[in-house]
Amino acid sequence: NSPRDPSRLSQRLGRSGHRLRATAIGRVVASEPVELLEAAVVARRTLAGELEPSRIREVPLAVLANQLIAWTVCDKLVDRQMMLSAARRAWPFRELRGEQLDELLALLDRLHQARPVENNVRQGPRALKYFHGNLSLIPDEKTMSVRDISTRRLIGRLDERFILDLAPGERIIFRGAAWEVLEIEEEVTVAPAPALGELPRWIGEDIPVPQSVAREVVERLEAGDWEGLPLAPEAREALESFRISIFKDGETPAPGRMTLERHERLLVLTHAGGTRLNRTLGMVLASLLTSRAGEVCGFQSDPYRVILDLPARLRAREVTETLRALRPGLGPLLRLAVRSSSTLGPQLLHVARKMGAIAPDADVGRFGLRRLLAAYGDTPLYREAVERLLFHQLDEPGLEALATALAEGELEIVASPATPFGAGALEPYRDLLKPPRPGSAILAAVERRLRRTVLRLECLACDNSRRRRSGDVTVRELRCPKCSGQMIALLHPLEAERGVPARQRERAASLARTHGPRAALVLAGRGVGPATAGRILRRQLPDDQLVQAIMEAEITYARTRRFWD
Numbered sequence: 001n002s003p004r005d006p007s008r009l010s011q012r013l014g015r016s017g018h019r020l021r022a023t024a025i026g027r028v029v030a031s032e033p034v035e036l037l038e039a040a041v042v043a044r045r046t047l048a049g050e051l052e053p054s055r056i057r058e059v060p061l062a063v064l065a066n067q068l069i070a071w072t073v074c075d076k077l078v079d080r081q082m083m084l085s086a087a088r089r090a091w092p093f094r095e096l097r098g099e100q101l102d103e104l105l106a107l108l109d110r111l112h113q114a115r116p117v118e119n120n121v122r123q124g125p126r127a128l129k130y131f132h133g134n135l136s137l138i139p140d141e142k143t144m145s146v147r148d149i150s151t152r153r154l155i156g157r158l159d160e161r162f163i164l165d166l167a168p169g170e171r172i173i174f175r176g177a178a179w180e181v182l183e184i185e186e187e188v189t190v191a192p193a194p195a196l197g198e199l200p201r202w203i204g205e206d207i208p209v210p211q212s213v214a215r216e217v218v219e220r221l222e223a224g225d226w227e228g229l230p231l232a233p234e235a236r237e238a239l240e241s242f243r244i245s246i247f248k249d250g251e252t253p254a255p256g257r258m259t260l261e262r263h264e265r266l267l268v269l270t271h272a273g274g275t276r277l278n279r280t281l282g283m284v285l286a287s288l289l290t291s292r293a294g295e296v297c298g299f300q301s302d303p304y305r306v307i308l309d310l311p312a313r314l315r316a317r318e319v320t321e322t323l324r325a326l327r328p329g330l331g332p333l334l335r336l337a338v339r340s341s342s343t344l345g346p347q348l349l350h351v352a353r354k355m356g357a358i359a360p361d362a363d364v365g366r367f368g369l370r371r372l373l374a375a376y377g378d379t380p381l382y383r384e385a386v387e388r389l390l391f392h393q394l395d396e397p398g399l400e401a402l403a404t405a406l407a408e409g410e411l412e413i414v415a416s417p418a419t420p421f422g423a424g425a426l427e428p429y430r431d432l433l434k435p436p437r438p439g440s441a442i443l444a445a446v447e448r449r450l451r452r453t454v455l456r457l458e459c460l461a462c463d464n465s466r467r468r469r470s471g472d473v474t475v476r477e478l479r480c481p482k483c484s485g486q487m488i489a490l491l492h493p494l495e496a497e498r499g500v501p502a503r504q505r506e507r508a509a510s511l512a513r514t515h516g517p518r519a520a521l522v523l524a525g526r527g528v529g530p531a532t533a534g535r536i537l538r539r540q541l542p543d544d545q546l547v548q549a550i551m552e553a554e555i556t557y558a559r560t561r562r563f564w565d
Contacts, residue, residue: 003039003042004038004042004207004208004209005042005052005208005209005210006042006050006213007051008207009042010046013025028040032424032427033238033239033420033424034304036235036239037220037221037229037239038209038214038303040226040229040230041213041229042213043229043230044228047230052210057092057387057388058095059092059096059100060092060384060387060388061351061380061381061387062137062350062384063092064093064096064101065104065107065108065113065354066134066137066355067087068083068105068121069113069114069127069130069134069356070131072121072122072123072127073127073131076123077117077120077123078121079120079121080101080105080121083101084101102116107355107379108124108355109124111355111356112124112125112356113356114127126356129359133359133361134353142160143160144157144160144163144186144188146158146187146188146190147187147188149182149191149551149554149555149558150192150442150446150449150551150554151446151449152526158188160349162346163188166181166184168181168183168184171193178192178193179191179192179193182555182558191551191558208393209303210274211274211276211277212274213303214272214303214304217272217304218252218254218272219255221239221243221246221252221253222252224243242420245420246420249417249419250416250417250418250422251416251419252419253271253421256410257411257413257414258270258411258412258413259419259422260320260414260415261418261423262418263422263423266308266309266310267308267310267316268305268307268308268423268426269285269306269307269319270305270416270421272303273402274303274395275302276393276398277395277402278301278304278305278306279394280394280396280398280399281301282299282307282308283334283338283341283394284337285299285306286299286308287336287340288333289308289318290311292314293310293313295311295312295313297309297311300425302425304421304424305422305425316415323406323413324406326402326403326406327407328404330399331396335386338390339373339386343389343393344389345372347385347386347388347389348373348381348385349372350385351381351388352376352381355384357375357376357381442551443544443548446550446551447521447547450521450550451469451471452471453469453470453492453493453524454467454468454493455468455469455490455493455520455523456490456491456493457473457488457490458489458491459489460488461485462482462483464482464483466481470520470524471520473520474517475516478512478513478517489509489512490508490512490519490520490523491505491508491523492525492528504529507530507531508523508530511530511534511537514537518537519537521550522536522537522546522550525550526554526557526558527554527558528550528554528557532553532557536550
């Protein structure tokens with residue numbers, strides 16, 4: 001979603017008039033009222049020059065490691081004190097301590113990137129290869145293909161940073177639909193999720209909305225103040241109708257007020273904290289509520305709301321108590337929550353690459369968050385990943401300010417009936433929280449793919465071999481044109497390439513003789529061998545249920561294949 005941030009809007013809109021004496025012109029199209037008001041606020045701030053101040057992270061150790069390795073590659077032997085002095089002359093490293101440098105050098109020695117020798121640092125055995133593979137500190141954006149097992153079609157690509165902490169059996173939202181991850185190897189194999197039933201762990205990322213923008217949005221919504229906003233008349237009318245509907249149903253959001261709305265089993269906490277603060281608040285709240293209930297509490301957030309997927313034993317009262325108990329000094333708790341968070345994985349992967357722990361071209365499928373934590377959980381590499389996450393995606397100072405406001409009574413917490421504002425947080429998940437059965441469209445796509453699959457027809461009597469699409473296999477095709485034999489083995493192309501034992505060929509031929517063309521359809525399934533096909537065919541299912549049974553067998557095969565020899 002765009003623009004979301006005045007700085008981003010000025011950059012993107014500026015490209016439209018990127019020539020002398022030209023005026024930048026742009027139009028923002030919004031799909032729902034909160035997004036409309038947010039875009040108008042961002043546009044007003046951009047026109048007024050109210051840009052967010054620049055933020056510079058201090059002592060970024062991944063940057064320092066990159067420069068130290070490059071220095072040793074160029075000069076072969078560098079004085080350690082000279083390194084420290086040169087680093088401190090750069091503003092972000094002005095507070096760099098000697099102990100931090102020594103810890104980093106010890107890690108680089110372990111990674112064979114740099115070698116401390118007395119008071120000097122020498123080029124490590126792997127430094128030259130690292131140097132040529134890490135000339136830039138921009139995160140490497142590798143992707144993996146995502147394949148829908150039901151149609152065997154590629155449906156898109158996922159950034160590897162999101163794959164790092166995925167595991168078979170987990171569910172994600174991708175291309176507007178819910179999917180279950182079946183297998184992660186050269187590509188990610190997924191199946192349409194039969195039921196989501198809970199908030200997805202990952203749905204992708206948007207440009208973060210600053211807290212200042214979120215606060216202005218709710219201030220204007222509460223007051224009904226649209227003055228100074230570049231809005232079309234129809235847009236103003238839509239915002240006014242939306243505001244009236246909130247007043248009619250419950251409490252309006254406000255900078256000094258949190259509201260708690262129950263939406264079936266989900267609890268929506270409205271708070272104009274912006275993207276980073278609300279994500280931080282959701283992470284801490286979910287961690288505390290998980291400890292309190294002894295069951296996992298899921299969460300998702302946006303700039304205006306935090307959605308809590310509460311364990312069955314918790315109610316809004318416990319959430320209110322947990323919020324009111326927050327006090328300043330939440331840093332250690334936040335870092336503990338970060339360690340078990342899926343958001344840490346991408347940062348850990350990036351830092352591991354930029355410090356030389358993982359080669360730039362290494363396959364992410366070989367690594368997992370647990371392996372990286374086990375190897376580097378008490379090193380500067382891990383601490384750098386945490387600090388990157390805290391700086392770029394979370395808001396620790398904002399969390400401290402929020403805890404202070406709650407402790408001093410400056411922020412009230414109010415229970416509210418469900419409102420359109422709170423319900424807006426659930427809109428991305430509305431269709432995904434229902435448990436649908438595989439639809440007729442999916443089954444039709446699976447059947448088309450099965451009927452197009454080319455099988456090899458082998459006569460067990462004379463070894464005559466032919467190829468036919470499974471949908472073209474008729475009773476006549478199940479008789480050998482050479483010797484008129486009726487024991488014709490139907491072999492999937494993948495099985496035929498690997499070689500099929502005689503016993504399996506006999507079972508496949510027996511199925512074809514007994515069940516005719518229906519056996520061809522079942523054996524066209526990926527990973528559906530004669531044994532599984534026999535179990536499916538014995539059930540004498542109608543055509544639509546037969547296709548569904550084949551799809552379920554394919555999913556089982558994809559889930560379990562990695563455990564087989």
